[in-house]
Amino acid sequence: xxxxxxxxxxxxxxxxxxxxxxxxxxxxxxxxxxxxxxxxxxxxxxxxxxxxxxxxxxxxxxxxxxxxxxxxxxxxxxxxxxxxxxxxxxxxxxxxxxxxxxxxxxxxxxxxxxxxxxxxxxxxxxxxxxxxxxxxxxxxxxxxxxxxxxxxxxxxxxxxxxxxxxxxxxxxxxxxxxxxxxxxxxxxxxxxxxxxxxxxxxxxxxxxxxxxxxxxxxxxxxxxxxxxxxxxxxxxxxxxxxxxxxxxxxxxxxxxxxxxxxxxxxxxxxxxxxxxxxxxxxxxxxxxxxxxxxxxxxxxxxxxxxxxxxxxxxxxxxxxxxxxxxxxxxxxx
Amino acid sequence: xxxxxxxxxxxxxxxxxxxxxxxxxxxxxxxxxxxxxxxxxxxxxxxxxxxxxxxxxxxxxxxxxxxxxxxxxxxxxxxxxxxxxxxxxxxxxxxxxxxxxxxxxxxxxxxxxxxxxxxxxxxxxxxxxxxxxxxxxxxxxxxxxxxxxxxxxxxxxxxxxxxxxxxxxxxxxxxxxxxxxxxxxxxxxxxxxxxxxxxxxxxxxxxxxxxxxxxxxxxxxxxxxxxxxxxxxxxxxxxxxxxxxxxxxxxxx
Amino acid sequence: xxxxxxxxxxxxxxxxxxxxxxxxxxxxxxxxxxxxxxxxxxxxxxxxxxxxxxxxxxxxxxxxxxxxxxxxxxxxxxxxxxxxxxxxxxxxxx
Numbered sequence: 001x002x003x004x005x006x007x008x009x010x011x012x013x014x015x016x017x018x019x020x021x022x023x024x025x026x027x028x029x030x031x032x033x034x035x036x037x038x039x040x041x042x043x044x045x046x047x048x049x050x051x052x053x054x055x056x057x058x059x060x061x062x063x064x065x066x067x068x069x070x071x072x073x074x075x076x077x078x079x080x081x082x083x084x085x086x087x088x089x090x091x092x093x094x095x096x097x098x099x100x101x102x103x104x105x106x107x108x109x110x111x112x113x114x115x116x117x118x119x120x121x122x123x124x125x126x127x128x129x130x131x132x133x134x135x136x137x138x139x140x141x142x143x144x145x146x147x148x149x150x151x152x153x154x155x156x157x158x159x160x161x162x163x164x165x166x167x168x169x170x171x172x173x174x175x176x177x178x179x180x181x182x183x184x185x186x187x188x189x190x191x192x193x194x195x196x197x198x199x200x201x202x203x204x205x206x207x208x209x210x211x212x213x214x215x216x217x218x219x220x221x222x223x224x225x226x227x228x229x230x231x232x233x234x235x236x237x238x239x240x241x242x243x244x245x246x247x248x249x250x251x252x253x254x255x256x257x258x259x260x261x262x263x264x265x266x267x268x269x270x271x272x273x274x275x276x277x278x279x280x281x282x283x284x285x286x287x288x289x290x291x292x293x294x295x296x297x298x299x300x301x302x303x304x305x306x307x308x309x310x311x312x313x314x315x316x317x318x319x320x321x322x323x324x325x326x327x328x329x330x331x332x333x
Numbered sequence: 334x335x336x337x338x339x340x341x342x343x344x345x346x347x348x349x350x351x352x353x354x355x356x357x358x359x360x361x362x363x364x365x366x367x368x369x370x371x372x373x374x375x376x377x378x379x380x381x382x383x384x385x386x387x388x389x390x391x392x393x394x395x396x397x398x399x400x401x402x403x404x405x406x407x408x409x410x411x412x413x414x415x416x417x418x419x420x421x422x423x424x425x426x427x428x429x430x431x432x433x434x435x436x437x438x439x440x441x442x443x444x445x446x447x448x449x450x451x452x453x454x455x456x457x458x459x460x461x462x463x464x465x466x467x468x469x470x471x472x473x474x475x476x477x478x479x480x481x482x483x484x485x486x487x488x489x490x491x492x493x494x495x496x497x498x499x500x501x502x503x504x505x506x507x508x509x510x511x512x513x514x515x516x517x518x519x520x521x522x523x524x525x526x527x528x529x530x531x532x533x534x535x536x537x538x539x540x541x542x543x544x545x546x547x548x549x550x551x552x553x554x555x556x557x558x559x560x561x562x563x564x565x566x567x568x569x570x571x572x573x574x575x576x577x578x579x580x581x582x583x584x585x586x
Numbered sequence: 587x588x589x590x591x592x593x594x595x596x597x598x599x600x601x602x603x604x605x606x607x608x609x610x611x612x613x614x615x616x617x618x619x620x621x622x623x624x625x626x627x628x629x630x631x632x633x634x635x636x637x638x639x640x641x642x643x644x645x646x647x648x649x650x651x652x653x654x655x656x657x658x659x660x661x662x663x664x665x666x667x668x669x670x671x672x673x674x675x676x677x678x679x680x
Contacts, residue, residue, distance in 0.1 A: 062363075062368070065362065065363035065371075066363050069362050069363040069364075072359050072360075072362055073356065073359065073360060073573050073574060074573055074574065074576050074577060075577075076407070076577040076578055076584075076586035077403045077407070077586050078352075078382055078385060078386050078389075078402055078403055078406055079386075079403075080586055081356075081359070081382055082379055082382045082383065085359050085362060085375055085378060085379055085382070086375070086379060088362050088363060088375070089362065089371075089372055089375035089376070089379070092362075092363070092368050092371045092372050092375070093372055095368060096368045096369070096372070099368070134577055134586070184586075187585060187586055191584055191585060191586075192581065192583070192584050194581055194584070195581070195584055300363075300364060303364070304363075304364035304365065304366070305366075307364075307366070307426065307427070308365065308366020308367060308427065309366070310428075310485070310487050310488055310491065311366035311367070311370070311427045311428065311481065311488065312366055312367055313484070313485050313487075313488070314480065314481045314484025314485050314487070314488025314489075315477070315480040315481065315484060315488075316484075317484040317485045317488070318479070318480040318481070318483050318484040319480070321483065
């Protein structure tokens with residue numbers, strides 16, 4: 001999930017009696033699965049929460065370019081290089097769609113960027129982990145995109161129209177991402193001893209961070225009831241995490257890899273796998289900025305933004321000059 | 334020189350140019366000045382990687398020793414690369430990267446136009462596909478060079494500096510040798526020197542609109558396309574690009 | 587902070603003679619760059635053959651039904667996305 005720990009604005013779910021007439025109309029529309037569109041009335045807290053959530057999601061896409069981008073120049077074949085580049089490019093596109101969706105709520109992309117670079121807004125904890133061998137690129141596609149898709153498919157039904165449409169487009173494009181990751185994992189798992197070792201190493205390091213992507217347990221998630229009522233959150237964190245574990249276990253088995261969890265086993269009664277929780281104190285450390293790559297990721301984004309300022313300004317200045325010349329010509333006619 | 338040897342060398346020159354430049358451009362992924370440019374540069378790099386697969390694939394076929402495009406890309410050392418020096422230079426800032434792209438695209442658009450009428454149908458087919466892509470590349474890179482050249486005083490100064498730095502590498506694109514003579518006589522490719530006038534006209538039009546001044550000196554660095562002497566930069570690029578193939582020989586990826 | 591590139595709404599006509607549809611938005615300094623960016627951003631999978639771009643501020647949109655005194659016109663930038671295409675909810679994939 002690319003939007004973790006999004007703090008829901010407001011003081012929790014209101015009863016019907018507490019709601020104003022506008023709030024009641026709004027909630028009725030949401031309950032009837034009607035989309036809320038930019039010019040429609042919406043509660044201020046709904047707007048504020050959506051800006052946080054979509055913004056965090058967008059930031060995750062563009063910071064998420066970095067760990068995979070780390071291997072573009074080292075991809076082992078021309079085809080792998082092209083596929084990886086196309087995939088990381090898609091992530092830039094997804095960031096772009098999401099920033100545009102956020103802009104319909106009255107915030108600009110530059111404002112959101114400033115929030116990210118100043119550290120006031122977060123991105124998904126997963127991207128603060130390093131990609132250390134080529135199998136990590138497979139594991140990121142398989143596990144990280146797998147987890148993201150698990151969250152994004154239901155979000156296509158989210159109540160806010162522009163967000164829903166962005167998610168539909170993203171899910172459509174994302175469909176090849178997980179498969180290409182698994183395809184790499186298959187090659188590695190069936191490859192030489194060194195390749196098998198890389199594959200297991202990648203799974204060992206990325207398994208728990210992937211589970212963390214869904215955010216803390218429901219019992220520790222404040223305010224998520226309001227986001228569920230607004231349909232900007234569709235499933236709970238634990239539901240999604242369970243679905244992810246159940247989906248991934250047979251895939252790992254097929255690869256002949258071992259998920260690094262001694263407690264992992266099928267629970268007949270529940271019809272689901274039992275599994276160990278990730279280390280939540282590590283999760284909160286990463287969120288606070290103490291993950292293995294937080295500093296590198298932020299420094300890279302800040303440098304790209306600052307180094308690019310003269311380009312953005314230069315092209316804008318040229319466009320302004322051109323418009324002025326055109327206007328002068330029209331005036332002279 | 335045997336015709337097949339010459340054709341092999343010619344195809345390496347085409348394929349190594351797109352391989353090395355595509356690699357350089359891909360280095361921008363994730364760190365461009367704005368998302369729209371990030372996505373556009375990735376498209377350019379993807380096109381060039383695709384062209385590389387065609388050119389080097391055909392090179393391997395012509396060579397007849399069973400080498401694939403990947404073998405040629407990942408298992409040759411510096412001295413066997415046949416790209417011009419221009420494309421192996423480090424990216425520099427965004428303006429320098431786009432200036433290099435424009436100087437290359439302008440040449441490629443003219444070259445590919447000629448190759449579409451090659452007597453070798455395989456060459457003509459690759460050129461036809463690539464020329465559609467390059468027509469857009471040159472439109473985009475020219476637009477950016479104009480925008481930044483005629484932008485702010487700061488962007489203008491950076492673009493002029495980029496042109497001053499890169500222009501001495503342009504001449505190598507128009508060098509002719511035995512390989513080219515063999516290509517001309519077989520009707521496979523034009524004499525590079527014959528493309529210079531069209532090229533100068535194209536870049537002059539764009540650079541004038543960009544309010545930039547072409548350096549007066551026609552001095553040219555060369556050695557890449559013959560393999561006589563590359564820059565130090567190519568070796569570093571290859572250590573990264575070829576790392577996995579070199580460290581784990583025989584593995585399938 | 588320097589001036590942000592304007593926002594453009596992008597409309598694309600696909601292969602099959604359908605009318606142009608709104609596909610999304612992007613930033614660009616002027617209309618020429620907007621068309622180029624649209625090509626790079628929104629036709630990466632051969633989605634389109636013809637592109638229209640309109641600067642978002644030039645789009646006029648119908649107002650939703652007036653909903654009494656609590657309607658807040660403060661959302662001044664919302665005219666940006668007036669006419670997203672409609673997709674049945676269950677379609678999922680376009």
